[in-house]
Amino acid sequence: MLNGNHSSHQRTNGLTHAAAAAVAASYASAGSGIGASAGSVGMSTAGGASAAAAGINAALLNAAPATALPSNGGLQLPYERYRADDTSYVPIGQFYAGRSVFITGGTGFMGxxxxxxxxRSCPDIRNIYLLIRPKRGQEVSARLTELLNAPLFESLRREKPKELSKVIPISGDITSEELGISESDQTLLCRNVSVVFHSAATVKFDEKLKLSVTINMLGTKRLxxxxxxxxxLDALIHVSTAYCNCDRTxxxxxxxxxxxxxxDIISLINWLPEDILDQVSPSLATLENEHKFQLFSLLFHLQLTPRLIGKRPNTYTFTKALAxxxxxxEAGNLPVAIVRPSIVTASLNEPFAGWVDNFNGPTGLVSALAKGMFRTMMCEKNYVADMVPVDIVINLMIAAAWRTATxxxxxxxxxxxxxxQRNPIIWSEFVKFAMSSVRKHPLEGCLWYxxxxxxxxxxxxxxxxLLKHFLPxxxxxxxxxxxxxxxxxxSVQNKIAKAVECLEYFATRQWRxxxxxxxxLLHTLSPKDREIFIFDVRxxxxxxxxxxxxxxxxxxxxKxxxxxxPASRKRMVRLYYLHQLVKVVAVLLTWRFLMSRSKRLNDMWSAFLENALKIARLIPFL
Known part of the structure; x- marks a missing residue:
């Protein structure tokens, strides 16, 4: 891990420079074949690609980890426990009174x-500025209106409609320079904002490396x-993931x-073509010149993204660790804290129990289970399923900002x-509870039991x-x-298979x-704040x-x-009996098939029935 070190950070560009030199050499090699026949071009470019691959592979193998940076985080002990006689204590709601907050990723699940x-819980907050990206010809104001009309804000619309006017959209894009925010809006934010929550990220496990770096790393740097x-600014809360260090137990x-x-990684993704980074193999029919052929050959030899992410399973965890x-x-003397949630799932209590708006992670798999379309997966059933309700994470983020500022x-x-650590559930228990619940509260149109x-x-x-998913x-x-x-x-089964593949890494390993x-932090809160901002997972x-x-x-x-x-439960009962009938028929057909193929098995079965009949005749009432 990193050690505290207040010296300036020494950039090591060996990776980028070595890669640049290697591919430059390959380009030179490819260039020497210009004007030659197609066969000679193929030979020269393939040789150059091999040299490039060797050069970059060597750079990857020899690149040393980045040097230690100042203040690597750590536990501040002892935490000052809340005391009723502490007159300096500022309640969390009071802390946010009169303050303006800037949120990236505000249109996402957690945001x-x-x-x-x-x-709802900080009624005297001044304004909440949301970074919103215009899309599909929809202005940010329209996207904000759509957001605030969601079921999530129903109680606020009914009980505190004026609070919604505090949410102000800021047009921007996390992938753009200066976050795509206009100069006037930047001035507005710099003058008014005192708390920032950075939750914008691409959470797709199979995201291309270039986009993942652009959003998760460059976006953070620009913020x-x-x-x-x-x-x-009194607090900057960065949302990471507990699995960014999944290469250690x-x-x-x-x-x-x-x-x-x-x-170095940012320089590399800015410099290398995207098809090389993400291993999108071009069709040979599209290789119009030797330059494209050289890129294809380099791609074939290199497999760059897997080499970069190493033991991590995907670009998401890799870029989150680097971020x-x-x-x-980059933070310098900024007041910063990082919140690392594990697998974020539906809400526990707030704003109402069970709220979720996406099929990511376990939600998609349990939904497929409820539909009768998902029956088996690779999973170590006795390992901990470390998942945390979304409102627990949000309450912790709000409290962490309060703590960082005060x-x-x-x-x-x-x-x-x-x-x-505090309230574990293992995968077999989670599946058992899920199975019981989807049978008790079945979905309409369930395909199977x-x-x-x-x-x-x-x-x-x-x-x-093959037998239980794709054959049916x-x-x-x-x-x-x-x-x-x-x-x-x-088509649905293919999507389920892809989701299972992404989750399999986390279901077959365990972390502490x-x-x-x-x-x-929990013990520094007053009893009232603990009731309002609940993040005790116990x-x-x-x-x-x-x-x-x-x-x-x-x-x-x-929906x-x-x-x-009631109607869904009646259908579930019918599906149960149909499921049992199919199992009986399957056993009988299998037995009939085996009997027809094996005389020895047939003789054994006949002998068994004959002996069973003799025993039955010895019973008086028979």
Missing amino acids: KVLVEKLL VELCHRMMS DVSEVIYAPPYNPD EHMLLK RKSNNLLIYNCCTG PTGDLRMNRPMNTLNC AYILDGVARIMGKKPFVV FKDDNVHG NINWDKYVERYVLGFREFLF QRPESL
Whole structure:
């Protein structure tokens, strides 16, 4: 991990320079073949590509981790416990009174809950500025109106409609220079904002490296540059992920040295073509000249993205780790804290239980289970399923900003917002609770009776996927075509398979996320603030939570009202008996098939029946 060091950071551009030199050499090699025949061009460019690949691979292998940066985070002990006689204590709601907040990612899953919570629990907050990107010809004001009309803000619209006018859209784009914010809006933010929440990120596990770096790293860097210009900034809260250090088993609340200097990675993605970075193989038919052929050959030899991310499973965790390191370097004397949630799931209580607006992570898989379309996956059933409700994370973020502003410190504090240490649930328990809930509160139009198994035997899991996922999918789509309807089940199964593949890495491994800072922060709050801003994960009753989770995605994702439950339950009973009938028929057909193929088995079965009949005759009442 990084050590405290107040010397200036020494940039190591060896990776970028070595890569540049290697590919430049390959270009020179390719250039020597200009005017030659197609065959000679192929030979010269392939040789150049091999040299380039060797050069970059050597650079990757030899690149040293970035040097230590000042203040790597860590636990501040002892945390000052709340005392009733402490006259200096400022309640969280009072702290936010009269302050303006700037939020990136405010239209995302977590951002929406953050906006709603600030408006509802900090009624004297001055303004909330949301960075919103115009899209599909829709202005930011229209997007804001759409956001505030969502079910999430229903209670505010009904009880405190004036609070919604405090939300002000800021047109911008996290991928653009200066965040795409106009000069006048930058001035507005720099004059008025005192708390910043940075939750904008691409959370797609299979995102292309270039876009992932642009959003998760460059976006963070550009935001920090803006924060340095803010006249009265008291807190900057950066939302990371507990899995940014998934290459190690024990994860403390510190920033660990990344495999590469973040500036080198940014330079690399700005310099290399996207098809090389993301390994999108061009068609040979499109290789119009030797330059393109050279790129294809280099791509074939290189496989750059997997080499860069190393032991991490995807570009998301890789860029999030680098973003933390870069934040530590760029922040300087800014008051910064990092919140690292694990797998963020539906709300526990606020603004109402079970709220969720996307199919990411476990939500999509449990939804597929509820539909009867998902039955098997690779998972270590006794490992901890470290997931945390979204409102727990948001309450912690709000409290962390309060703590950062009111207790000045030279350390950048990190909060691992997880459940595995204080209130763990293992995967088998989660699946058991989910199975019970989806049967108790079934979805309309359920295709089959929900069942499922967790396995660590890959061949067996693959066989079950073919028999239980794709075989029924092709049969149902075939029936749909015969009936003149549009087939869709195979397409859905392909999407489920992709989602399962992304989650498999996290379901077959286990981590220990230390959360001492979170626990310490909890004890600094007054009893009233603990009731308003709940982030004590020990209060989660997993059985009840999963049931509310299922009811939540039933209502908010599938738009199914509680009034439809009686009819859905009747359908579930029919599906249960149909499921049992199919199992009996499958066993009988399998047995009949084996009997017809094996005389020995047939003889054994006949002998068994004959002996059973003799024994039965010895029983008096028979």
